[in-house]
Amino acid sequence: MRVKSEIWVLAYLRRCQAEAVPAVIVRRGDAAAGAIFICVDLLDGTVSLYGPAPAGFVGGETERRWVRCLGVGPVGSAEARTYLARQREFDPDLWIIEIEDRAGRHFLGEDAVEG
Template sequence: MRLKSGIWVAAYIRRCGVEGVFAAVRRRGAEEAGAIFVVVNRLDGTADLYGPAPQSAFDDERPADRAFSRVLGDAPAAESAVEAFIARESRFDPDVWVVEIEERSGRHFLDRIVA
C-alpha cells in the first residue's frame, strides 16, 4: 500500500526544510492519490521538473515506493517551459500536486529517480 499523496508531500516539505531549502505546495491535489510533480527552481530562470515515473519503472521488491523521473530532459529547462507543462498537466488531471523548491545547485531530495 502506497503512502497517501498528502502525507508524502508534507514529509517531503519537512525534509527540504531540514536540509535548509525552501519548499512550498503550489497546487494541492487529491489527498489520497494525486500525482506529484516537483519543480526545482534554480533561481536563474531555469528549473528541473520531476514527475511520476512510468509504471514500467516499478519492481516487485519495492512496489509501494514513489519513483520519479525527469520530465523535460536532462538539462534544466526554462521556467516558462516548466509552467507550460504544469498548466497542461493540470488541465488534464485536476488532482495533480505541484511542489516547488528553491535550490540553485539542483538538489532535489527525491529518494528514487528513474531514468
C-alpha cells in the same frame, strides 16, 4: 500499499526544511492519490521538473519513482509552467511542489530515475 499523497508531500516538505531549502505547495491535489510534481528552481531562470515515473518501473506499485519531465537538463521556467498547465488539464488532482536550490538538489534520493 503506497503512502497517501498528502502524507508524502508533508514529509517531503520537512525533508527540505531540514536542509534549509525553501519549499512550498504551489498546488494542492487529491489527498489520497494525486500525482505529485517537484519543480526545482535553480534561481537563474531555469528549473528541473520531476514527475511520476511511468507504470512499469520496479517498485512503482508500492514506492514513488520519479523521472525528469522535460529532458536531461534544466529548462526555462515558462516551459515548465506550460507543461504543468497541460498536466493539470489531464489530471486536476495533481500536486505541484516548488523548491529553490541553486545546486539543483531534488531530495528524491534513489527514487529519481535521472535517465
